[in-house]
Amino acid sequence: MISKQSISLIIADDHPLLLKGLFEEFKANNYTILGTAVNGMEALEQILTHKPRVALLDIDMPLLTGFEVIKTAKEKGSKTKFIVLSFHKESEYVAQAKALSINGYLLKEDSFSEIEDCIIAVLNGDEYFSKSFDAFSLQNASEELRKLKQLTPSEITILKLIARQITTGEIAETLNVSARTVEKHRSNIIAKLHIDNSSNSLISWALTNKNIVLDL
Incomplete structure (x- = not known):
């Protein structure tokens, strides 16, 4: 079993209250937080500098979006597992996440226990999408990506x-x-x-x- 202290995190969100809430929840549950960021450029710098095991990123951030952070970090050889945490449920966002081979996609309405489930899943090499997504949406996004490939x-x-x-x-x-x-x-x-x-x-x-x- 993976110990929580061994899981190093970078958390990025441009909403101060959401960022503070996530930080405090992870800290209370004994995760190792290497840094927080309020914009995409800051998140990218911290990911490349600190090399966390997992990065949780909002999609809509100033300077660079969460997707742009992930794409750039991967191009620079980052081995971090990426989870996006967003309000967006639209199929085009899911398809874009799949196109980027993002490890996890959670919604901001999800519980902290589901965030933890997602972290463990991606560290074990699995893909994890929020349980709030219906099967049709995920299947449709996968089908669109299959056609493109x-x-x-x-x-x-x-x-x-x-x-x-x-x-x-x-x-x-x-x-x-x-x-x-x-x-x-x-x-x-x-x-x-x-x-x-x-x-x-x-x-x-x-x-x-x-x-x-x-x-x-």
Whole structure:
């Protein structure tokens, strides 16, 4: 069994009362708190400096979002287990968390005992999503991510450029290919993602799911 004192934590939230409450709850339960942060940049610096076993991060923070902190920390080789703690239940947030391979996703309405369950689960190498999520939401997010992973590297590159509102002609010029080749890739993307093949449907989809696409 993992002892609580051996679990080192960084906690980040831009709401002072929530941050204070979490800090005091963890302290009272004998966890080792290496630091707290009120914005994403501070959280990233502390994670890279102190190398906690677990970081609990709010998603909506100044300077860097929780997702941006996690992505950057992983790119820099961080071995920390990441848990996001948020008010957001929307499927696009769940899908983005899955795209980033985030270890845990909790809601701020969850009990402290569920936070502890999540910490133990992720330290044991498991993925943990709040019990408040219904099975359909998780399955739907996983299915969307599965479709995206069917795309080729070229298709992903083009989809990212579409999400940045780059035109077909500009994409062709950027990638040094013909506009016809770009259109062929667009057709393949639409088919693989099961998007309605109507005018601007792919652009609309890419903009709606921009954060997920850019994290691929």
